Amino acid sequence: MATPKVSFEVFPPRTVDAAFKLWDTAQALAPLAPRFFSVTYGAGGTTRDLTHDAAHVLRRTSGLPVAAHLTCVGASKAETMEVxxxxxxxxxxxxVALRGDPADGASTFTPHPEGFQDSCELITALAETGKFNIRVGAYPDPHPESTSQEANIEWLKRKFDAGAQEAMTQFFFEAETFLRFRDACAKAGIDKPITPGILPIVNWKSARNFAQRCGTPVPAWLDDAFAKAERDDRTSLLATSLCTEMCSDLIDEGVENLHFYTLNRADLTRDVCRALGVTPQVTLEDVA
Incomplete structure (x- = not known):
C-alpha cells in the first residue's frame, strides 16, 4: 500500500484552554509533514479575527503551509477581499473558498447586499488577484440544497472553471461513497484533484448529529457497531480500525491525498496516520 500525503483541518480557539489544545494538536501532527493545515472560519465571519490569528501562529511556529477558510457570509465584497x-x-x-453556512442560524443563505452571491464569485475574485492557491469544498453525497447529484457535480465543475485548484470533500462513512463521486466527476470532465475529507470518530453521538446536519447518510451498521463497542468500552479501538480500513480502501483505489478533520484532537488522527505508514519526519523545532 502506498503511503498517502495528508493534511489536517483545525478550528480557531475561543478560549485560552482551547488555544493550548490547538497548539498541542499542531505539535502532535506537524511532525507528520502534512501538505498543509487548514483553519476554519465561523458562520457569518464570526471567527474572522480568530481565524487570522490562528493561521498566523500556525504558519509562524510550524513553518508549514496554512490554508485559511474564507466565506461569502455577512460581508461586502470589499470587506471579504480585505480579509x-x-x-x-x-x-x-x-x-479554502466557501459560500459558508447561513448566518445567525438561518435555514437558507442570503447574500450580503454588497457581497459575493456565491462561492464561484468569490473564487473568481481571488483568482484574479493572482495571489492565492484556491481550494474548495465538494460533496460526495448531494449537498442538502442541491437538486440532484448531477447539479452538485456541475456546480463543482464551475468552481474549478472559476479558478480553484483542488477540492476537499465533506466527510463520509464508506469508501465507496467517495469512489462513486470521484468516478462521476471524472465522467463530467473534472480533471482537477479531489481529496477525500476524513472524520476520525472521536465521539459517535456527536459525529452522527454532525452528519445529519450536513446531509451525510449514516449507515445502520455503524449505529450497531458503536452500540456494541460502547457496551464493551472499545469505541476508540473501533474508531481507529474503521477509519484506517476506509483510508486503506481509498489508497488501494489510487487516492494519494487524505484531508483529516481533527476537531483539534490529535490522538485518533495520529494513530490512523501511523497505521497508514505516515510517520514523523521532523520535529516541530526543525520546521519552526
Whole structure:
C-alpha cells in the first residue's frame, strides 16, 4: 500500500484552554509533514479575527503551509477581499473558498447586499488577484440544497472553471461513497484533484448529529457497531480500525491525498496516520 500525503483541518480557539489544545494538536501532527493545515472560519465571519490569528501562529511556529477558510457570509465584497489580503500579508496564500453556512442560524443563505452571491464569485475574485492557491469544498453525497447529484457535480465543475485548484470533500462513512463521486466527476470532465475529507470518530453521538446536519447518510451498521463497542468500552479501538480500513480502501483505489478533520484532537488522527505508514519526519523545532 502506498503511503498517502495528508493534511489536517483545525478550528480557531475561543478560549485560552482551547488555544493550548490547538497548539498541542499542531505539535502532535506537524511532525507528520502534512501538505498543509487548514483553519476554519465561523458562520457569518464570526471567527474572522480568530481565524487570522490562528493561521498566523500556525504558519509562524510550524513553518508549514496554512490554508485559511474564507466565506461569502455577512460581508461586502470589499470587506471579504480585505480579509483575503490580510491573510496574504502574513504569508498565508492558500485559501479554502466557501459560500459558508447561513448566518445567525438561518435555514437558507442570503447574500450580503454588497457581497459575493456565491462561492464561484468569490473564487473568481481571488483568482484574479493572482495571489492565492484556491481550494474548495465538494460533496460526495448531494449537498442538502442541491437538486440532484448531477447539479452538485456541475456546480463543482464551475468552481474549478472559476479558478480553484483542488477540492476537499465533506466527510463520509464508506469508501465507496467517495469512489462513486470521484468516478462521476471524472465522467463530467473534472480533471482537477479531489481529496477525500476524513472524520476520525472521536465521539459517535456527536459525529452522527454532525452528519445529519450536513446531509451525510449514516449507515445502520455503524449505529450497531458503536452500540456494541460502547457496551464493551472499545469505541476508540473501533474508531481507529474503521477509519484506517476506509483510508486503506481509498489508497488501494489510487487516492494519494487524505484531508483529516481533527476537531483539534490529535490522538485518533495520529494513530490512523501511523497505521497508514505516515510517520514523523521532523520535529516541530526543525520546521519552526
Amino acid at each position: 483575503a489580503d490580510s491573510f496574504a500579508r502574513i504569508g498565508v496564500t492558500d485559501i
